[in-house]
Amino acid sequence: MRSAWRRSSSPAWTCSSCGGSRGPAEHAQLRAYVGIYGTVLARGRMCLCGMLASDFETLPAAVQQRVSEFFGRSYVWLEGVIDQGVADGRIPAPVSPRATAEALVAGLERAMLVSRPSHGSERFEAIADALLESMGVNSRG
Structure with missing residues (x-):
């Protein structure tokens, strides 16, 4: 993942990779970002940084730094997408773009985490859709 951040100032899930998604670019970018998590879960895996964060205090300092960097970069990218959507009137702004990024x-x-016991993606998809819809983003494009 770290090398992807160095290759581009925007993650690989930016609008240019969203294929034929309709609607505002910010909506497509956010749907694609959510899709990364869904794809990881569908493969029977979890977000490594999320899992490491659960035991953050026990990690070596270098690993703590990398985990923090992952989340920090995710927040910055999401905040930029959300901020642009708010500025263009395509995403409502009930709270700050940063708080919205962190909440997402x-x-x-x-x-x-809560979807794993159900051994399927339906629960994750329902929750992810609710998260997007709560941001004013049509979850199905």
């Missing part, structure tokens, strides 16, 4: 990541991490 937290919600996705938790959705992965």
Whole structure:
């Protein structure tokens, strides 16, 4: 993942990779971001940084730094997408773009955890859709 951040100032899930998604670019970017988590879960895996964060205090300092960097970069990218959507009137702004970005990541991490026992993606998809819809983003494009 770290190398992907160095290759581009925007993650690989930016609008240009969203295929034929309709609607505002910010909506497509957010749907694609959520899709990364869904794909990881569908493969029977979890977000590594999310899992490491659960035991953050026990990690070596270098690993703590990398985990913090992952979340920090995710928040910055999401905040930029959300901020642009708010500025263009395509995403409502009930709270700050940063708080919205952090809430989205937290919600996705938790959705992965609570979906595992159901051995399917339906619960995750329902939660992810609710997160997007709560941001004014049509979850199905």
